[in-house]
Each structure stands twice: as C-alpha cells, then as structure tokens.
Amino acid sequence: MHETCTIADSRATITASRRISPDTSVITLACPEIAGAARPGNFVNVRVSSSTQPLLRRPFSIHNAENGQIELMVKEIGCGTELFCRTEPGTELMVLGPLGNSFSEPSGTFSTAVLVSGGIGTAPMRFLEKAMTAAGKKSINLIGGRSQKELLSDNLSNCRFSTDDGSCGVKGTVVDLLDAEISAIAAEGRVKIFGCGPTPMLKALASYCRQHSLACEVSLESVMGCGFGICYGCSVEIANPEGGTRTILLCREGPVIDGALMV
Structure with missing residues (x-):
C-alpha cells in the first residue's frame, strides 16, 4: 500500500x-x-x-x-x-x-487484476482500472449487488455480475462469482485481487483469498469525520502479524489494507 x-x-x-x-x-x-x-x-x-x-x-x-x-x-x-x-x-x-493510503502500485508479480466490488464499493475501481491499464495489466471487474438495479459499473470494462436475487449474472454473492470465474482467469496468468465494499463482503473475500492462496488488498468502508486521525471515528481491528489483533485508524493506516489482516 x-x-x-x-x-x-x-x-x-x-x-x-x-x-x-x-x-x-x-x-x-x-x-x-x-x-x-x-x-x-x-x-x-x-x-x-x-x-x-x-x-x-x-x-x-x-x-x-x-x-x-x-x-x-x-x-x-x-x-x-x-x-x-x-x-x-x-x-x-x-x-x-x-x-488515506492507496492500492499498491502495479508490479510484475501478477498479470491480471481482479477488481471485486459490492454496491457503492465500485467507486474506486475506475481509477484503479486506469492505473492497471497504464501499467500493462489486464483488469476484470466482478460486481455484486442485491438486484440488477443496484449494480454500478460506471465506465468499467470486462464486467461480470452477481445478484442476490438472480436478476443479473450469477445468483449469489460476488465471492460466489469469484469462485466460479477464478480457475479460468488464473489459467491466463498470475492474479491479484482488489476489493471494496461492505465489511461482511470483504471479510468473506479475504477468507476466500486466504484459503486459495490469492494475493488480496481490500479498501474498507468506515465513518471518517475528520480524515486525519483526530476524531477516532474510523478505528477498526485488524490482525497483528505477531499474533492477536490491533486497532488502527483507517484514515491514517487505511482505507486499503492487506486482505490477510482482515479479522
């Protein structure tokens, strides 16, 4: 990050x-x-x-x-x-x-960026996709919502969808969509996952990526009253690499974190 x-x-x-x-x-x-x-x-x-x-x-x-x-x-x-x-x-x-911080700069460790978003979590994905394209990376957008009318894909390319009610794309969560697509995507080269959306979705995404040894970064949503660490409204718990958990302020050490740190 x-x-x-x-x-x-x-x-x-x-x-x-x-x-x-x-x-x-x-x-x-x-x-x-x-x-x-x-x-x-x-x-x-x-x-x-x-x-x-x-x-x-x-x-x-x-x-x-x-x-x-x-x-x-x-x-x-x-x-x-x-x-x-x-x-x-x-x-x-x-x-x-x-x-806040930003997603990591595109590197040589992957060839395809899979951008996984739910609801208004698509907000940062256009900017991220542009950066990936400029670095010569392929981007695939997996977008989830409760129904077709809640899917947001403004100016995004290579979009695939999931809906809770089955009104568009795969019926299920966006993590279900990732599970259905990942084998074919990974067959074309190394993959890195970038996620943004509701916290339950990101926890499920991070858990899936850990289970399948997929590199993953997630952008967390929170109340950020001041934006620079004064109000403490955006404190969240993340895993401590040495064991246990620790509290961070998303406006200072986030909103982007390594998916492996989700608890």
Whole structure:
C-alpha cells in the first residue's frame, strides 16, 4: 500500500453532476492540487454545504482523477449525501485530500487484476482500472449487488455480475462469482485481487483469498469525520502479524489494507 504525502484543503468547483442510478450520482469537481496528487484508493472529505449543517464533512473514494478534476461516486444515504447530489454545477465546496493510503502500485508479480466490488464499493475501481491499464495489466471487474438495479459499473470494462436475487449474472454473492470465474482467469496468468465494499463482503473475500492462496488488498468502508486521525471515528481491528489483533485508524493506516489482516 502506498501512503499519501500531500494533503490540501482546496476550494473546489462542481463542474458536472450526472445520475448513474436512481440514488447514485457521479460528481465532477475542479481541484487541480488534489487531482494531481491522488492515487487509486485515496479518498476526500467534502464539506457538502457552506452552512454548519451538516457539521461533519463526508468521505468519498476518488472515482477518477484527470485534467485537474476529480470524480466522486455518491450514493444518497442521508441528508448530507442527498444535499451533495442535488448541488448545482458552479457551486464551490471545500474538499480535503487526497486522504488515506492507496492500492499498491502495479508490479510484475501478477498479470491480471481482479477488481471485486459490492454496491457503492465500485467507486474506486475506475481509477484503479486506469492505473492497471497504464501499467500493462489486464483488469476484470466482478460486481455484486442485491438486484440488477443496484449494480454500478460506471465506465468499467470486462464486467461480470452477481445478484442476490438472480436478476443479473450469477445468483449469489460476488465471492460466489469469484469462485466460479477464478480457475479460468488464473489459467491466463498470475492474479491479484482488489476489493471494496461492505465489511461482511470483504471479510468473506479475504477468507476466500486466504484459503486459495490469492494475493488480496481490500479498501474498507468506515465513518471518517475528520480524515486525519483526530476524531477516532474510523478505528477498526485488524490482525497483528505477531499474533492477536490491533486497532488502527483507517484514515491514517487505511482505507486499503492487506486482505490477510482482515479479522
């Protein structure tokens, strides 16, 4: 995992906002300082209103970064995200980032990156897929959701799907989909798994990868009120290589961790 060195609190301008599902938007913000420093897996904390309500900033994975702009995939799950999704282009907001660490740089230890995501966990995968493509790696996206209407695959390629109700792709979890696909994928070369999604999904993914000796990195979801280790809202337990467990702050030592450390 790669640590972030440069963090800026920038005044960013919304340049575009488009709906990709009934409750999810991709919002583009002009903020060159953050866009230039961002890496796949980083997140930003956005003050979604110029007023004191809501008080805390909201964290969002960086969906893409290019040409001095970042894209954020935002799902409406409360008053803050609903307000953000309905904010008009031209509005200026304060954005802190890039925050957290990032996925590891593509290396020669694998030829195919399998990007496993569930729900809004697809948010960082576009940026990660671009990095893999630039490094000459093949990417395959395995995307899961409760039903077809909840699948999010904005600008992703080589997508394969699973749904809990069987309305699209494999009926079952995205880990079931990985199990169905991995033999054929691995036959083409060495594989590394990259995951993002709800914690239960990531625990199941990490367990599967341990059982099958697959290298795996996961990006965890958590409440991140401050983004730099002051509020302690994002503490999680991970395995300690020397035995037992230890507590980390995801905003400082995450959100990306080695899947082998999931407990």
